Amino acid sequence: MTDNITHVAPLTLGAIRDLITREEVASNHVLHLTANEALLSPLAQSVLSSNLANRYLLEHLEMRRESPSRLNNFLFRGLDQVNLIERSATEVCRTLFGAEYVDFRCLSGLHAMQTTFAALSQPGDTIMRISTKDGGHFLTEMICRTFGRESCVYAFRDICEIDLERTREVFEREQPTLLYIDAMNYLFPFPVRELKEICGDVPLVYDASHTLGLIAGGQFQDPLGEGADILQANTHKTFFGPQKGIILGKSRSLMERVSYTLSNGMVSSQHTASTLALFIALHEMHEEGREYASRVLENARYLANALSDRGVPLLAAERGFTRNHMFFVDARPLGAGPALAERLVRANISVNRVMAFEHIDALRIGVQELTRRGYTWDDLKLIADWIAGLLLGEVAPQRVAGEVATFVVDRQKVRYCGNSHGERPRTPQVPASASHNSPPRDNSPPRWVNIQLTRDYSPYDPGVVEGARALGRAAGIFEHQTDSAGNISFQVDKQVLVSASGSYIRDLATSDFVELTNFSGWTLQCRGAGPPSAECYMHYLMRTAVNAQYVVHNHYIPGEEINDLDVLVIPPKEYGSVELAEAVAEAAQRSQVIYVRRHGLVFWSASLDECRSLISNVAQVVRTI
Incomplete structure (x- = not known):
């Protein structure tokens, strides 16, 4: 039996262009009341077609230096001016969300979810989530299973109302290693303080994909201020950014694990154009977000009340319908949800049909886009008339479709754009001789x-390298190790051997070592089958500072357990740089175990047994694989 596949001729580019134009025109005639979409400002929209869309923006900002950019051993021209914008966007996030640390590299909200799962839990762990029937995201449970995690769910007593006592019982019984608030259908704030009291040191992650813009505007709740460890979201619902993701937090250790996971397995390109649009949206929100968010709440309540007054049944009427941007029409007294949604779409009104709250057939209506268009309450009254007439069967879709389209076309201006005033940017004139990099300093390294x-x-004698191989096996069982992460060096008499670039410290061969033979004029001379580790200068310089017969560097990123370790912590430094080597060599004079933030641990000792003991002592405290 074969599939009955219908083949069609490929479209011409002209036909594709025409179809896109037709879809754009059609969309501009629709009243968009979906709760899961946003409207970009002209400035944010314009950068999506910038030629920077073709360029990579790699690594976390704290690990970037001026061009050339570097990710591990991968180097190319960086985007120095974009780095300046990102520094400003980071400060904006600290103001809007109370976050100390932020990572902009996630491509979507689900990508942010996958990242925090990978960074803050291990296969076999249990994650507490919101059940789909209680408003949780419909993909969370599948992502848990795909990542090898188990899951348990919060107990609810009513719509958007967590039963804290029963949830405490679930927590104590299931012992989850991560609490995740992942609602896609909800109306009211969650009891973050109370949940954090229940889970204690277990990280609590709050997904604010729907309400991020309201949180930024101070009009919903303050997840990080109320106790959440991580705030994450997509950026295209109440937050009027591009389709992208963001992760924020107050804990440096947790956020470093998140960032390391992104850099080493979850993202390469963060999609530069979308990132720039996000930076613009953040600054717009910084300037006018409070007024925008306040108006969103007013519009949601006003439209919900107007529909209720016209006889449309809504959920949570006894609680004021909503405390955010969306509310739910109870479709059960009116007919089947899909048929009702289709009726509205035929009238040029777009909403979401969902199964929410114990599988209630509902229509979800959001007001964030009409708010950014500057709709008045008189406009909302007219919208309520249309929706009520359509849902109650009092008017046919074709009777109002044209009226809706004309109404929408007349209201195309985008509000809350900050000082850009909704205008497209002028193309800057940059002198051809302008340098993108800071001038080098005289006499600087x-x-x-x-x-x-x-x-x-020539391979080395197995007996000579066996001690180093044993250290590699010990350090290679820590979390965050990949088959090219970390490096080792040791000294035999006056001969210094360092692991080769790209070698796997957990499974070193006798040929995986390079001898460091001399250093002169900022050139390190070596002998071996291939280049040494990018950190070879660190290994060389440490031996000028301390009696380091053995040096082991892995890429473990500690969590809160860093507080239980006898470890000297130093700021992040660029991979393979002279700056990193100098910082570690100086730190080695004060400690035999060093944590370079966002990079990993460095152990050193004058003896093999002591170095093995240092690694073992840390391994007993941290999670290994």
């Missing part, structure tokens, strides 16, 4: 040392 390699493919 280079960014990286030069490597001069003499090729020698």
Whole structure:
């Protein structure tokens, strides 16, 4: 038996262009009342077609330096001016959300979910989530299973009302390692303080994909201020940004684990154009977000009340319908939800049909887009007339479709755009001679040392390297290790050997070592089958500062357990840089175990047994694989 597949001829580019134009025109004639979409300002929209859309923006800002940009051993021209914008956007996030740390690299809300799951839990762990029937996201449970996690659910007593005592019982019985608030259908704030009291040191992640703009405007709740450890979201619902994701937090250790996970397995390109649009939206929200968010709440309540007054049944009427941007029409007395949604769409009114709150057939209506269009309450009265007439069967869709389209076309201006005033940006005139990099300082050290390699493919005697291989196996069982993460060096008599670039410290071969033979004029001379680790200068310099016969560096990123370790913590430094080598060599004079933030642990000792003991002591406290 074969599939009956119908083949069609490929479209011409002209036909594709025409179809896009027709869809754009059709969309501009629709009254968009979906709760899960946003409207970009002209400035934010314009950068989506910037030529920077073709360029990579790699790594977390704290690990970037001026161009060239670097991610591990991958180097190319960076985007120095964008770095300046990101620094400003980071400060905006601190103001809007009370976050100390932020990562803009997630591509969507689901990508943010996957990232926090991977960063803050391990296969076999249990994650507490909101059941779909209580308003949770319909994909959370599947993502848990796909990532090898179990899941349990909060107990609810009513629509958007968590039963805290029963939830405490679930927590104590299931012992989840992560609490996740992942609602996609909800109306009221969640009891974050009370949930944090229940879970204690277990991280609590609040997904604010729907209400991020209201939180930024101070009009919903303050998740981080109320005790959530991580605030994450997509950025295109009440927050009027592009379709992208964001993760914020107050805990440096948790956010470093999140950022490391993104850098080493979850994202390469963060989609530069969308990131720029997000930065613009953040600054717009910083300037006018409070007024916008306040108006969203007023419009949601006003439209909900207007529909209720016209006989349309709504959920949560006894609680004021909503405390955010959306509310729900109870479709059960009116007919089937899909048929009702289709009736509205035929009248050029777009809403969501959902199954919400114990599987109630409902229509979900959101007001964030009409708010940004500047709709008045008189406009909302007219919208309520149309929707009520259509849902109650008093008017046919074709009778109002044209009226709706004309109404929408007359209201195309975008509000709350900050100082950009909704205008498209002018193309800047940059002198051809302008430099994108800061001028080098006289007599300053280079960014990286030069490597001069003499090729020698002779493997080392197994007895000589066995101690280092044993240390590699011990350090390689920590979390966050990949098959090219970390490096090791050791000294035999006056011979210093360091692991080769790209070698796997957990499974080092006798040929995976390179000898460091001399250093002169910022050039490190080596002998071996291939180039040494990018951190080879760190290994060399440490031996000028301390009696480091053995040096082991892995990429473990500690969580809160860092407080229980006898570890010296130093600020993040660029991979493989002279700056990193100098910082670690200085720190080695004060501690034999060093944590370079966002990078990993460094152990050193004058003896093999002591170095093994240092690694073992840390391994007993942290999670290993």
